[in-house]
Amino acid sequence: MSENIKENQDFNQGDAEPFRPRIIALANQKGGVGKTTTAINLGTALAAIGERVLIVDLDPQGNASTGLGIDRRHRDCSTYDVLIGEAPLREAIVATAVPRLHIAPSTLDLSGLELELGTARDRAFRLRNAIAALNDNHAEGQDFTYVLVDCPPSLNLITVNAMAASDAILVPLQCEFFALEGLSQLLQTVEQVRSTLNPNLSIHGIVMTMFDSRNNLSNQVVADVRQFMGSKVYDTMIPRNVRISEAPSYGKPVLVYDLKCVGSEAYLKLATEVIQRERELRTH
Template identity: 45%
Template sequence: MTTVFAVANQKGGVGKTTSSVNLAASLAATRKKVMLVDIDPQGNATTGSGVDKFDTDYTIYDVLCDDVAIEQAVTDTPEDSGFDLIAANGDLTAAEVQLLDMSAKEFRLRNALARVRDQYDYILIDCPPSLNMLTVNALTAADSVIVPIQCEYYALEGLTALMNTIEKIRMVLNPKLHIGGLLRTMYDPRNSLSNDVSNQLISHFGDKVYRTIIPRNVRLAEAPSHGAPVITYDPKSRGAVSYLALAGEILRREQAIKAQPVAAS
């Protein structure tokens, strides 16, 4: 059964795209069939996956706005990355306006993914760092939200706004949407504020906070400039080990959920 994750945070610079690319590669490394959908006009998940965002036949813009079948927009990433990609580039900026005039505008991505959903174990959607129609499409298409959070003061402020957004989407457009987990990123244990924020997250959200923590790591920061996930660029680095651990934690959570008995109606 396929799980669709939206990787989202309305605050930028929290490791959202880094997490999308590296989690996709890490899940693929566990022999899962994975698709990464880049729905951010910056196209950083595309370039970070080793694909030229200006040299693809079709992008997510064509799927959302021109009714191109999503199968035609699938782009292969380098073989050692192991996952399929739907690319994005600056053309997607126009989609934010064009979608407003379309019928079923909030469901364009969900309807597109329905064509290929059963072909994958996991579909990850890298969202823009803002609440717009692209993000709404991602949250409407998703089963679950992964929220990367940098352990700093303003992260908690942004988290409240995101939680309100997710709740509104759940009530109006996607009743099954839920928080999959909060992922602590760019973590520096030597920083007392990092530890304080981490403890506050656990206090407020309990087991919704992933046990895996993504550390500040030079190799993790370098990998996108080489167009590769960190597990390809430096598989022994702390960043690579952390994302592989996150993939394992997500798989265990999924297995636990599926193992739960179905309540009698």
């Protein structure tokens, strides 16, 4: 991981585009914490309040793509093709059933990306360069305002690409005993990327997932994380909710599957909180 960062620090160049989307990576090296579920449903909630959102699926398992109804047989151009330089990002993007929400799907080919890129000197900046051209030559109203990057559950070259390309990291954190241990490792990686590849990278926030108010452990984990991370923890917590779990099997976000369930309400609140933090960042 650190080798990926060190080898590529000389290529951290380039100015921001005059108009560019806000890029937020959803990252946690632990699996099963709700990264993909949060990417799908936060993206849907942001689109519902008027943003034009692109989800970039960087997990070789492709669950974000499946969860938004993109059949594996219809992923002719994927984020793998983009990262190896065979296609521009716009070519990989497909519309979803949700208005204003698009996705660049992934395939299992991504699992071999690190070996394929080898020692290419720009290998940590493939995603950043692809996103930099995303809104070029498109009419007003067709540009994306948010890009959400769904990272794999590991700290590898793909995750480094996501962090090097992003303005901020959103960390889904499951309400479980080892939550803080995993968070510490992730924060160290963010600091490494900030010091070598992307000095503007920040922690947008930490969202507690799979929260069960009846469970003493859940409440204790939330208290510990808030004590450790303070205001970086969002007020919104994502509850354990069977409707959230069911929705992906139908290829739908939970907000489409059951708008009135507590899971949908939580993601709408999270989207509002994300937008509020964005406004605060712009005024400082």
